[in-house]
Amino acid sequence: MTSGSSSDAARAIPAPIFRKGLALKHEVAEQLASDYHSALIDQVRADDYQWRHGRLRLHLATEFGFCYGVDRAVDYAYQTRRRFPDRSIYLTGEIIHNPQVNHRLRAAGIRFLSDPDADADRLGTGDVVILPAFGVTISMLAQLQRQGCTLVDTTCGSVLNVWKNVLQYARDGYTAIIHGKVRHEETQATASQVFQYPGGRSLVVLDREEADLVCDFIRKGGDANAFMARFSNAVSPNFDPVRDLERVGLANQTTMLMSESLAIGDMVLQAMLDRYGSANLDAHYRAFDTICSATQDRQDAVTVLLERHDLDLMIVIGGYNSSNTKNLARLADRRVTTYHIADASCLVSAGDIRHRPVDGTTPPTSLSAEETLSSDWLPDGTLAVGLTAGASTPDSVVGQVIERLGQFAESGASE
Ligand code: SF4
Numbered sequence: 001m002t003s004g005s006s007s008d009a010a011r012a013i014p015a016p017i018f019r020k021g022l023a024l025k026h027e028v029a030e031q032l033a034s035d036y037h038s039a040l041i042d043q044v045r046a047d048d049y050q051w052r053h054g055r056l057r058l059h060l061a062t063e064f065g066f067c068y069g070v071d072r073a074v075d076y077a078y079q080t081r082r083r084f085p086d087r088s089i090y091l092t093g094e095i096i097h098n099p100q101v102n103h104r105l106r107a108a109g110i111r112f113l114s115d116p117d118a119d120a121d122r123l124g125t126g127d128v129v130i131l132p133a134f135g136v137t138i139s140m141l142a143q144l145q146r147q148g149c150t151l152v153d154t155t156c157g158s159v160l161n162v163w164k165n166v167l168q169y170a171r172d173g174y175t176a177i178i179h180g181k182v183r184h185e186e187t188q189a190t191a192s193q194v195f196q197y198p199g200g201r202s203l204v205v206l207d208r209e210e211a212d213l214v215c216d217f218i219r220k221g222g223d224a225n226a227f228m229a230r231f232s233n234a235v236s237p238n239f240d241p242v243r244d245l246e247r248v249g250l251a252n253q254t255t256m257l258m259s260e261s262l263a264i265g266d267m268v269l270q271a272m273l274d275r276y277g278s279a280n281l282d283a284h285y286r287a288f289d290t291i292c293s294a295t296q297d298r299q300d301a302v303t304v305l306l307e308r309h310d311l312d313l314m315i316v317i318g319g320y321n322s323s324n325t326k327n328l329a330r331l332a333d334r335r336v337t338t339y340h341i342a343d344a345s346c347l348v349s350a351g352d353i354r355h356r357p358v359d360g361t362t363p364p365t366s367l368s369a370e371e372t373l374s375s376d377w378l379p380d381g382t383l384a385v386g387l388t389a390g391a392s393t394p395d396s397v398v399g400q401v402i403e404r405l406g407q408f409a410e411s412g413a414s415e
Pocket of ligand 1: 067068069070133134156157158159254255292293294295324391
């Protein structure tokens with residue numbers, strides 16, 4: 001790290017910030033293709049998203065894997081390495097929630113500020129920092145700029161759209177209610193936007209159960225201390241539910257389940273109608289469509305896949321900390337037995353599979369806090385398997401999973 005100094009902080013020229021890549025797209029294209037492309041996936045796409053092999057009929061969702069935001073972020077990271085071969089390059093954390101992609105970036109010498117031995121305070125003018133697709137908090141951005149780091153901003157346009165709306169809420173005196181996960185980087189970055197205006201407030205709501213509590217308070221008021229005890233980690237500083245739930249605007253983490261985001265929006269809308277009446281609604285409630293189209297397309301494709309095909313099981317591929325992957329698995333699991341796996345190595349054999357339980361709860365005998373082992377997962381005889389992958393999963397990983405499934409379909413089971 002290049003230590004920052006007071007002269008760094010005082011310099012007159014702002015640190016460079018690259019927001020549209022580094023003009024090296026063509027130069028890194030071959031490397032990206034070699035790392036993440038899959039000829040098998042091209043073939044499956046060309047064959048109407050189906051693949052037959054032995055006793056296996058595989059149906060691939062028509063929208064899956066890398067979204068435009070992830071594609072761009074990974075591209076910019078490769079460009080950054082090419083542009084600054086001799087400088088220290090850091091990511092504020094995982095660029096996306098995919099272990100294979102993060103591993104490759106580490107192998108290219110890019111370090112992670114989220115690692116225990118990393119220290120953002122020691123960065124200075126010689127250092128380059130890549131901001132991930134889900135963005136960073138305004139305090140982190142301000143610190144890196146203060147320290148004079150060269151920044152490569154890969155924040156996705158869909159996330160910026162959410163921020164724009166949250167900023168308008170804060171400017172106009174509305175509390176941003178964000179449907180999301182408190183500890184997810186994107187939700188933290190989104191919630192931090194309200195601090196750009198004095199008095200800006202935010203509240204993060206995880207699910208309908210939490211939304212119900214908020215709606216109750218909007219309708220009837222209640223014990224503010226009990227409310228704060230429940231939401232202490234999910235609100236901006238000095239939050240006062242009596243004052244700050246009078247005027248609210250809805251937003252969401254872009255990777256949440258669309259149906260839940262819409263349902264929570266409707267719940268809050270109804271609570272506001274009950275409390276203030278329709279004539280006064282505009283003064284108390286706002287909502288914009290901040291659902292990311294890539295997330296929605298992937299969820300819609302799973303729904304169509306499940307409607308069109310009679311599946312024995314569904315496999316969803318993606319990092320165990322990937323919010324959009326978890327939601328794809330939840331969606332599929334409502335209709336058919338679903339396994340959320342990280343990569344092809346999870347397909348241990350035709351008898352055993354390592355996977356993240358869809359509801360996130362692992363039994364005590366599990367392999368780890370997030371992964372368990374299931375047996376007898378692959379039925380005998382003709383087999384119809386549905387497949388999709390989260391927005392941060394490269395085609396190469398999806399292709400490896402299909403190849404492995406094909407191996408199991410060749411042997412060991414009756415027709
Ligand atoms: S999931 Fe949506 S918001 Fe997130 S990076 Fe992809 S396109 Fe952007």
